[in-house]
Amino acid sequence: MKIELKHVTKKFPNRNRKIKEFVTAVEDMTFEIPDGALVCIIGPSGCGKSTALNLISGLEMPTDGYVLFDGEDVTNVPPEKRGIGMVFQSYALYPHLNVRKNISFPLENLKGADKLTKDQIKEKVNEVARIVQIDELMDRKPGQMSGGQQQRVAIARALVKKPKVLLLDEPLSNLDARLRIQTREEIRRIQRETGITTVFVTHDQEEAMSISDLIILIKQGVVYQIGKPQELYDNPANLFSAKFLGNPPINVLGGEVKDGFLYVGTDKALPLKLKDYGNRRVFVGIRPEGLSLSDDLRDEDCGIRAVMKSVETLGRDTSVIAKHHAMSDGADLRAIISSDHIKEIPESGRVCFTININKIFLFDRETEERLDFEYLGVDESFASAIRKAAAEKEANEVEPSVEKKEETSSEPEKKPKRSKGKKGKDHDQK
Numbered sequence: 001m002k003i004e005l006k007h008v009t010k011k012f013p014n015r016n017r018k019i020k021e022f023v024t025a026v027e028d029m030t031f032e033i034p035d036g037a038l039v040c041i042i043g044p045s046g047c048g049k050s051t052a053l054n055l056i057s058g059l060e061m062p063t064d065g066y067v068l069f070d071g072e073d074v075t076n077v078p079p080e081k082r083g084i085g086m087v088f089q090s091y092a093l094y095p096h097l098n099v100r101k102n103i104s105f106p107l108e109n110l111k112g113a114d115k116l117t118k119d120q121i122k123e124k125v126n127e128v129a130r131i132v133q134i135d136e137l138m139d140r141k142p143g144q145m146s147g148g149q150q151q152r153v154a155i156a157r158a159l160v161k162k163p164k165v166l167l168l169d170e171p172l173s174n175l176d177a178r179l180r181i182q183t184r185e186e187i188r189r190i191q192r193e194t195g196i197t198t199v200f201v202t203h204d205q206e207e208a209m210s211i212s213d214l215i216i217l218i219k220q221g222v223v224y225q226i227g228k229p230q231e232l233y234d235n236p237a238n239l240f241s242a243k244f245l246g247n248p249p250i251n252v253l254g255g256e257v258k259d260g261f262l263y264v265g266t267d268k269a270l271p272l273k274l275k276d277y278g279n280r281r282v283f284v285g286i287r288p289e290g291l292s293l294s295d296d297l298r299d300e301d302c303g304i305r306a307v308m309k310s311v312e313t314l315g316r317d318t319s320v321i322a323k324h325h326a327m328s329d330g331a332d333l334r335a336i337i338s339s340d341h342i343k344e345i346p347e348s349g350r351v352c353f354t355i356n357i358n359k360i361f362l363f364d365r366e367t368e369e370r371l372d373f374e375y376l377g378v379d380e381s382f383a384s385a386i387r388k389a390a391a392e393k394e395a396n397e398v399e400p401s402v403e404k405k406e407e408t409s410s411e412p413e414k415k416p417k418r419s420k421g422k423k424g425k426d427h428d429q430k
């Protein structure tokens, strides 16, 4: 089922009755959720995630705009007629009923033509129990199960009516870290197995990155970016998106593009120019893995200089924490260095970094929108190819020069690469 929101706005009367102004929970929201996809809605607390989900389910009616299912306007269709299944943070299971009864509950109340026989109910319940892998627990009561198991029962209950859309609002918040990871993988597996269009609300970017086909990032009721998880990480459209995704978070520093160089604070960081603007003050975002330790920088070298603070060993990687004068809000600068290079890390004093061009983003200081730039330096792979060629040339030239005559006769294929003068000489000889 394809889900579309078209210019949807939702305003609530303020909970504090003394305040007359309405709260805009969702503002002019437009997006499309493809059929069969698992889409995560993410954003900070209070940004309108649950409201967006409730607008899809029909639990809330929009103040403005339209909700479409497979192109059909369902804006005024009540939730029970939309073919949706919902799972909430609180599993909302009936404590006095066993698992089988909890799952079969939505089927017991069907009326008229939809009414099912006992055997039909049993078959349907067994089928979803198998999918969520709780068929061994059918006689237990909710109190006799772990949080993850209870959440799987809640998912089974949401699936038993074969909904066309599964809506989950922070379903893993009550689980501990390990169970969270396990259960999110379960949800992904169930979603793949059933092919059901799923909308998953979370404030946890890592959760969203790991399971979704598409992420809808919102802030204060407004969509900030929509894309595949890797796209959002590699190509943040704005500073908010860059900051929201990634752990440890992106380093944000004050900077300026001036006369062909990016300055980060007072450091000449990279040779580049903005595509659409001349000199301009910018926010600079550098992903922690985009910083590499460097030897002490000379005045003409590009990079940034910081003061070493501490080192955290994370196993595979090492986190270098340093102070840089241009970090916004006085936060620490963080670099993730592969543990293979751990010996090179100084314990104190000045520490210098070079920047990977694919891991740095520039943002407008006012709008905080991403600014395109053109790198004016030599591409690193190109630079290393040149260095390698130069080293080979040097090696070739130093050794044979002792017996120059023999070299020319034994390696005739090298001749065309030599200087014009030599070529001329060869020509003369012929």
Ligand SMILES: Nc1ncnc2c1ncn2[C@@H]1O[C@H](COP(=O)(O)OP(=O)(O)OP(=O)(O)O)[C@@H](O)[C@H]1O
Binding pocket: 012, 013, 014, 015, 023, 024, 025, 043, 044, 045, 046, 047, 048, 049, 050, 051, 052, 203
């Ligand atoms: N029924 C309501 N009446 C008044 N204000 C509401 C109502 N529901 C939501 N809001 C307000 O709308 C805004 C968005 O709320 P919503 O619950 O959608 O946020 P959320 O992103 O789900 O937050 P959280 O991560 O904390 O669950 C908030 O400012 C909230 O206070």
Ligand SMILES: [Mg+2]
Binding pocket: 049, 050, 051
């Ligand atoms: Mg919420």
